[in-house]
Amino acid sequence: MDLVQVGIDHRLAPLEVRERLALATGDVAAVARRIHAEQWADEVLLISTCNRTELYVASPAARAEDLALTALLREVPEAPAAETDYYRKQRGSVAAHYLLRVASGLQSAILGETEIQGQVRAAHTVAQEANTLGPVLDRLCNAALHTGKRARTETAISEGGVSHGSAALQVVGRVYGKMAGRTVLVIGAGMIATQAARSLATLEGAALRVANRTRARAEHLVADLGAGEAHSLDHLEQHVAESHVAVFATGAQPLPHETLKKIVSKRREPLLLVDLGLPRCIDPRARDLPGIFLFDLEHLEDLVAEALASRRAAVPDVEAIIDEELQRYRGWYKKRRAAPTIRSLHAWAEEIRAEESAYAGRDLPAETQATLDRVTKRLVNRLLGRAASRVARGAEDNEANLPTPEHLRHVFGLDENEES
Amino acid sequence: MAATLLALIVAVYASVATAYIEARRRREAAPRWARIAGPLGVVLHFAGLSLLSAQFGRSPFGTTSEALSFLAFALIALYLVLELVTRIASHGGSFYWLATLLTAVAVPGVIENAQVAPTDTPADSLRTYHVGLGLLSTAAVLVSGLLGAAYLNAYRRVKLGDIRHGIRGFSLSGFQRLAKSASLLGVVLLVPSLVIGIELTTSDGAPKGLLLLTLLTAILLALLAVAWLIWWRRPLRGKTAALVNVAAAVLVLVAIVVVHPLVIRGAA
Numbered sequence: 001m002d003l004v005q006v007g008i009d010h011r012l013a014p015l016e017v018r019e020r021l022a023l024a025t026g027d028v029a030a031v032a033r034r035i036h037a038e039q040w041a042d043e044v045l046l047i048s049t050c051n052r053t054e055l056y057v058a059s060p061a062a063r064a065e066d067l068a069l070t071a072l073l074r075e076v077p078e079a080p081a082a083e084t085d086y087y088r089k090q091r092g093s094v095a096a097h098y099l100l101r102v103a104s105g106l107q108s109a110i111l112g113e114t115e116i117q118g119q120v121r122a123a124h125t126v127a128q129e130a131n132t133l134g135p136v137l138d139r140l141c142n143a144a145l146h147t148g149k150r151a152r153t154e155t156a157i158s159e160g161g162v163s164h165g166s167a168a169l170q171v172v173g174r175v176y177g178k179m180a181g182r183t184v185l186v187i188g189a190g191m192i193a194t195q196a197a198r199s200l201a202t203l204e205g206a207a208l209r210v211a212n213r214t215r216a217r218a219e220h221l222v223a224d225l226g227a228g229e230a231h232s233l234d235h236l237e238q239h240v241a242e243s244h245v246a247v248f249a250t251g252a253q254p255l256p257h258e259t260l261k262k263i264v265s266k267r268r269e270p271l272l273l274v275d276l277g278l279p280r281c282i283d284p285r286a287r288d289l290p291g292i293f294l295f296d297l298e299h300l301e302d303l304v305a306e307a308l309a310s311r312r313a314a315v316p317d318v319e320a321i322i323d324e325e326l327q328r329y330r331g332w333y334k335k336r337r338a339a340p341t342i343r344s345l346h347a348w349a350e351e352i353r354a355e356e357s358a359y360a361g362r363d364l365p366a367e368t369q370a371t372l373d374r375v376t377k378r379l380v381n382r383l384l385g386r387a388a389s390r391v392a393r394g395a396e397d398n399e400a401n402l403p404t405p406e407h408l409r410h411v412f413g414l415d416e417n418e419e420s
Numbered sequence: 421m422a423a424t425l426l427a428l429i430v431a432v433y434a435s436v437a438t439a440y441i442e443a444r445r446r447r448e449a450a451p452r453w454a455r456i457a458g459p460l461g462v463v464l465h466f467a468g469l470s471l472l473s474a475q476f477g478r479s480p481f482g483t484t485s486e487a488l489s490f491l492a493f494a495l496i497a498l499y500l501v502l503e504l505v506t507r508i509a510s511h512g513g514s515f516y517w518l519a520t521l522l523t524a525v526a527v528p529g530v531i532e533n534a535q536v537a538p539t540d541t542p543a544d545s546l547r548t549y550h551v552g553l554g555l556l557s558t559a560a561v562l563v564s565g566l567l568g569a570a571y572l573n574a575y576r577r578v579k580l581g582d583i584r585h586g587i588r589g590f591s592l593s594g595f596q597r598l599a600k601s602a603s604l605l606g607v608v609l610l611v612p613s614l615v616i617g618i619e620l621t622t623s624d625g626a627p628k629g630l631l632l633l634t635l636l637t638a639i640l641l642a643l644l645a646v647a648w649l650i651w652w653r654r655p656l657r658g659k660t661a662a663l664v665n666v667a668a669a670v671l672v673l674v675a676i677v678v679v680h681p682l683v684i685r686g687a688a
Contacts (some may be wrong), residue, residue, distance in 0.1 A: 174574075174583045177508075177591030269655050270592070287579065291656035299581035 003136060004064040005095035006072060006087060007047075007054030010109045013086040020078045023048040028123070029130040035071045036132040040064070043134035045141065047102075047123040049116070051109050054088075056099065058136040065089040096140055096329055100322045103148035105157055112157035112311045117148040139332060147325040154321065155314040160307025164192065165199030167300040167307070168274045172203065172245055175272045175293055180205030185243040187236065189217040192276050193249035194224075200247065201225045211239055213250070241266060247274040248281035257283040264289045276300070338395035341405035342388045344414045353380045422475055423534035425468035426489055430524045432461035433496070437516030450509055458512065459500055465493045465523075472530075479548040481555060485529020490552075492522035494559035498605060502563070506597045510590065514566065550620055553613035554637070558672050560609050561640055564602035564647065565669020568662035571595035575659055596658050599665055600651035606644040606668070614641055629679060636675050643668040 008021055023031060028046050035055070036044045043058035055072045057064060069082050069089065080086055090098055098107070103120045105112040124141040127133045133141075152158045161167035176182060182205075186197045189212040201208055208228035212218035218230035231239060236254055240246050241263045248254070260283070264271065275282045275296040287294045357376045361369040387408065394402030409415055439454035469480035469490060481487040496519040503509050574592050577583055617634035620626055643664050650661035 171583065174578055174591055176593045178593075264656075267656055268653070270658070287581075290659070293578050293581075295581050303583070 002060070002064065002092055003056065003058050003095045003140065004068050005054060005056050005090045005098055006065055006069040007052060008086050008088065009052035009054070009107065011107070012088055013080075017080060017086055018051065018053070020080070021048075021053040021072075021076050022050065023053060023076070029126045031075045032127055032132045033130045034075065035068075036130075038067075038071060040067050041071075043137040044132040045123060045127045045137045047120060049119045052102070052107075054102075056095065056137055056140070058134060065091060093326065093330060096143075096333075097322065097326050099140060099144045100147045100326055100329075103144035104151040104318050104322060105148070106315065106318060106322075110162050111308070112152075112159075112162075112314070114152065114158050117145065117152070120144055120148065135336070136333070140329060143325050143329045147322055150321050150325070151318040155317040156310045157314040157318050158311070159314075160303065160310055161199075162304055162307050162311070163195060163199070164276055164297070164300050164304070165195045165197075167303040168196055168247060168276070168295075169199050169203070170303055171274060171293075171295050171300070172200070172272060175270065176244060178205070179203040179244070182244040183207045183209060183242060184245045184247070185209045185211060185239050186247045186249065187211050187233070187254060187281075188249035188277075189214070189221045190249060193247070194221055196247050196249060196274070196276060197221060197225060197228075200245070201227050209239060209243070211236060237263065240271075243271070244269060245272045245274065247276060249276040250281055252281070254281065257285055260286050260292070261289060264292055267291060274300070334395040335392050338392045338405045341408050341414065342391060345384060345388065345408060345412055348412065348414060349380045349384055353377065422468050422471035423531045425464060425471065426523070426530050427527045429461055429465045429468060430520055430527060432457060432464065433492075433516050433520040433523060436461060437513050437520055440513035440516060444510065444513055450512060454512075455509065458496070458516065462493065462497050462500060465489075465496075469493060475534075479552060481551055483529060483533050485526040485533065487551070487555060488522050489526035489530055491555050491559055492519040492526065494556045495519050495522070495563060498556075498559050498563050498602070501605065502598055502601050505601050506594070508594045508598055510594070511567075511570070511598070515563070518566075546616060546620060550613065550616040553609060553616065557606060557609040557613045557637070557640070558676070560602060560606035561644065561668050561672040564599055564606050564644065564665040565672070567595060567599040567602050568647070568665025568669070571599055571658060571662040572666065575662070592658070595662075596651060596655055599662060600648060603644045603648035603651060603661075603665060607641065607648055610637060610641040610644060613637055633675065633679050636671065636679060640668050640671060640675075643671070 008018060010018065013021075023046070025048075028048055032044045032046045035041060035046075035057070040061045041057040041059040041064070045056040047054045047056075053072075053076075055068050057068050059067070061067055066082075066089075069087060073079050073082055088098075099120075101107050103117055105114065105116055108116050120141065124133075124138075124145070127137070127141075161170045172179060172184075184200045184203060184206050186193050186200065186208070189210060193210075193212075197208065197210060200206070208222075208225070209231060210218040210221050210228055211231040211233055212221075213233050215230060215232040218232070222228045222230040233254060237259055240255060240260075270291040270293060273282055273286060273292060273294045275294065278297060280296055282294060282296075284294070284296075286292050353376050357369075357373055361372045364372065387403070391403050391405055391408050394404050403411075436454045436458045439457075440450045443450045443454070469486075472486065473480040476482065481490040496515060499512065499515040503512065571592065574590060574595055578592055614634065614637045617630070617637050621631050621634045647661045647664040647668065650657050650664070654661075
C-alpha cells in the first residue's frame, strides 16, 4: 500500500481554476466517503481551502495517482481536464513531505500563515468522522499537525504581520498590549479598510466601529465581519475622541490638524492613529502632538518587510524540522511494512511448534503436555524475537547490514508457506 | 550558614535572569521553572537575611555589604509585587540581573563580616526601621526609574514609528502600568521613612547630614507622588511622568553616592 497525493494549489492554478475545484465545507465528507466507497483506496483525506484542493489516499493500486485524480474530477465536473498542467501528482515520501510542508505554511501563498494548520486539522477531523481514515493517513495527519506546531513555536516562520492589517495589529500591540475594553475605529469601507477591519476584529475584548461616508457600506462591512457598529462620517470627531485606535483608509483627509489638536487636548489616554491612505489621510504634524502615535503606510511596510525577511530566514529551520518529522514518519511506515512478514513468520513457526508439540506429547499426561506447550512456545518466541526485532529495525532505519522483511521471507520460505 | 545562603542566592538570581532574558530573546514567555525559582530565591534571600540578623542580634543591613544584599532583595521583591499586580512578566530579566550584580558585589563583605564575633551593642530600633525603610524605598525609586527609562525608550520608538525588531511583551501601556504601580509603591514606602527621618532629625544627637537625607526623602516622596498622579490621571502625559521617575532614581543614586557617606561620617 502506498501513499498518493493529487490536487491543485495556488502555485499551479490561477484563482479562476481553483474556484472551480473548491468544495463547500459541507461536501468534503460526502466526497471523501464516495471515493472511499470505490474500494481502490483504503484511506482517503481531502483538504479543500481557498488556495488548494488536495486528495490524499493510501492505496495498494499500482496507478493510484491516476485513479485518485479521476475520482476527484468525477466529483467536480467543471474542473479542467486531467491532462492539463494544473494538477500535482505525488507518491510515497514525496507526498508525505508535501503535506508536512503544507501544514508548516511553506506551501502557502503567504509564507508561514497560520490558518492552514487549522484547515489541515479540520480536514483530519472530517475524514475521521467520515470513517475514511486508516492508520497511514491518520499518522501522517498527526505528523503534519505536529510539524506545523513545531515550526510555529520553534522558528519565526509565522512571526510578524505580512499584510497591512496584521502590521496594524502589531502596532496596536506595541502601544496598548491587550485591547480589552478599548475601542477601535476604522474609517472607510473600501478594500484596504476591509482588510484592516478584518485583522482588528480579532482583537479580543475590543469594540469595533466602522465609519464611512456612505453608511450603508459601513453597515455591510460590519455585517460581513459579524461584529461592530456602523456609522457615517457625520460625528467623526466624536468617534475619534472616544477611540483608542483610529485607522484611516479613506481617499480624503477627513480630520483637519486643528480638529485633531482639539481632540488631543481633551483626552486622558494616548491615541494611536494608523494612516493607510495614499495620499495620506492625516497631517504628519499630528506626530508632534503629545500622546498621539501616528503610523503611516511607510511604517507598516517596514514592518511587513521585516516580518517577511524574518519568515524567509526561518525556512531552513522549518525544513530541518520537516526532515526530522518525515524521518520519524517514514520509520514508523517502514516498521509497519515489516509487521505482516513478522506475523507470517510467527504463524509459520507456531504451526510447526503446535504439530511437533502434539506429536511429542501424545502419550504424556495432560499436565506434562501443558508444560511442553509452554516451554516450546517460549522457545519459539525467544528464537524468533531477535530476528523479528532486527527486521523491524532494518525496515525502520534502512540500515544495509540489517535484514529486510524480504530477506526474512526468502530465508524462511514464507511466501511458499502462504501459497500452500 | 547565613553567609553561605546569601552567596548561593547569586546563582539562583543569575539562572533566573538568564532564563528570562533567553525567553525574551526567543520571544516566548519566561519558563515556568524560572517563574517559580525567582520567588523561591527571594524567600531564600529573606531567610538568609533573617538568619544573619539572628546570628548577630542586629539588623541584616549593619554593614555596606549587607545593605547592598538587602537592597537587592528589596529590588527583586518589589519587582515581584509589581509582576503580581500588573500580571506583566516580560521584564524580569533586567531586574534579576541587577539583583544578581548587587548580591554578588555584597558576597565578599558578607562572608568577611560573618567571621567577626557578634557585638553586644544594643540596637537602636527606630534607626533600624529608618534604614530598612530607606533601603526599601530606595529600591522602589530605582525600580520606578528603570521602568520610567524603559517607557521613555519605548515612547521614543513608537513616536518615531520604528517598532521593528520588536520584542514580545513590550507595550507602552504595559510600561505605563508597571511604572504607575512602582511609583505608588515608592510613595507608600517613603511616607513612613520620611516620618521616622523627621523624628530622628529632631532627636538629640542626630548625626550631621541626616537633615539633608530627610530633605531628600521628602523631595523623592514629592517626585514619586507627582509621577503617580500623572500616570493615574493623565496617562497621555506619560513621558513627563516617566521623566519624573527617572529624575527620582537619579536623585536616589546621588543620595547613595554623596549624601549617605556624609551621614555615616557624621554619625562616626
